[in-house]
Amino acid sequence: MKFEVKQNELINAINIANRAVSKNTNIQIHELIYFEAKEDRLSLTAFDGEITIKTFIEARVMEEGEMALKANLFTNIIRKLPNDIVKIESKDGKISIRSQNSNFNLLAFEYFEKQDLELPDTSPLEISNDKLKRSILQTEFATSLDETKLALTGILFELKDASLNMVALDGYRVALKKNSMDYQSEYENSEFIIPKRSLMEWSRIIADDSITKIYKNENDLVFQAENTTMYCRVIDKNYIDYRNIINKTSETSVIVDKAKLVSALDRAQVLSDPGRANLIRIEIAENHMIIKSNSEIGDVKEVIEIDQEGPDLNIAFNARYMQEGVRAFDSDKIKLNFKSSLNPCLIDPVDSKYEDEEFTYLVLPVRLAN
CATH class of the missing domain: 3.10.150.10 (DNA Polymerase III, subunit A, domain 2)
Structure with a gap:
């Protein structure tokens, strides 16, 4: 050669x-x-x-x-x-x-396990790279690290009703990204659990201004963009029915500036105690959100102006779970929906920048003793 x-x-x-x-x-x-x-x-x-x-x-x-x-x-x-x-x-x-x-x-090495790496003879699912990269970054952080729950260590690709839904959950939060898109009827009602690492590596390879083609091939999915192809095995497990977890009903809703909330959560997390699930308390009253955190070495209090609908509320969360979810939104303002201090908080964008994309985040509260 x-x-x-x-x-x-x-x-x-x-x-x-x-x-x-x-x-x-x-x-x-x-x-x-x-x-x-x-x-x-x-x-x-x-x-x-x-x-x-x-x-x-x-x-x-x-x-x-x-x-x-x-x-x-x-x-x-x-x-x-x-x-x-x-x-x-x-x-x-x-x-x-x-x-x-x-x-x-x-x-030179004399031995190498050569593989058959031809593209499958099937119609590909096509998605723009910038949309795919956004969707991966908005879901990957919510996957589970528990290998005994193998299905939850990956991201679910669900093709349903002319939409690609990408879902990640770990038992404490759910990240759901919906992308409206056209695809061949053979893909309708299909779903695949793709290992997080595979998608993260692919997102680091691809350029924003190109297209990814995804092919179905027995136990594998094949990703192809420009001059590069990646073959990855899907996780052969059943995924949790996430639709039963997401409840849109709420008693209290607040609209808040995303950047201000991220900054407040950053500062509150400095004094949150890892031994107490990085606990932060949130009080909603009179169009203000008060975020409190304390540990053995001190306490912190953050106050943010909000648009409030519904009764006042006291609730607690793992600071990191709340912070990661809020940070994932691409809108300037977000809406937090609460049913009670014991029910999950459902977060939606107020002014999403992308018409054919929807991102929803759900996070469970931490139950407090009286």
């Missing part, structure tokens, strides 16, 4: 492939990047047992072929080369890497 490629384009492709390289593993093939030079392009593939990523760039190929290299070593070499043409040749079990006055010679 013999080819030439631009250093900056090669390092960008390596950075993408490295998303599927294991950092701590005893399985050698999970530490490698597999290269294939064919016709006028170079493809890079890596997999770590959970996800597989394949990306390609243009190259001047003199001799077609394949090779595998340890990812961290190859990355360090290419990163330190000048921004110029890199010439790579594989011959007799050795690989030479040359650029200007630099010349490296490495031993």
Whole structure:
């Protein structure tokens, strides 16, 4: 194998492939990047047992072929080369890497578990990357860290009523993002639980101004955008019926400036006690929201002006759960809906910036002793 490629384009492709390289593993093939030079392009593939990523760039190929290299070593070499043409040749079990006055010679790996990475012969589901990235960021934080509840460690993709619903919940809060979109009828009433890590890696790879195509393939979902493809296994478990959790009825509603509430929660959390579930108390009265927090070393009180409808209310929350949910909204003002001090708080945007998107967040209160 013999080819030439631009250093900056090669390092960008390596950075993408490295998303599927294991950092701590005893399985050698999970530490490698597999290269294939064919016709006028170079493809890079890596997999770590959970996800597989394949990306390609243009190259001047003199001799077609394949090779595998340890990812961290190859990355360090290419990163330190000048921004110029890199010439790579594989011959007799050795690989030479040359650029200007630099010349490296490495031993090639003879074994790599080559996979069939063809796109499925099905109609893809298409979504703009900026919308997908927003939806991932608005849900991923609410997934569970408890591996015994495997379904809740992923994000639910639910296709229903011309909408893609993305749902995350961990037993204490629910993040729901609805995206209106067109898709083939074969996808209607389909649902998949996708591991959080797979979606986070994909969101770091894709560019905002492009499209992601999602293909269904037996036990896998395939994500494809521009020159990069990712294969990930879905979580084969049943998801909780989140619709029964979200109740729109309320007794007390308040409209509040999102930025002011985030800042107040940030300051209140400084003195919240981790041993008491990062507890904050919220009092709603006379068009003001009073946020209180205390610990052994002191206390804090924040007062925010609000538009209040309904009776006064005292309620308590885990500060982090409330803060993460509020921060996820892209609107300037949000509406908090309360039924009682023992029922969940349901939060909606007042002035969403995106007409075909809806984001809803639900957080359970902390029960207080009298």
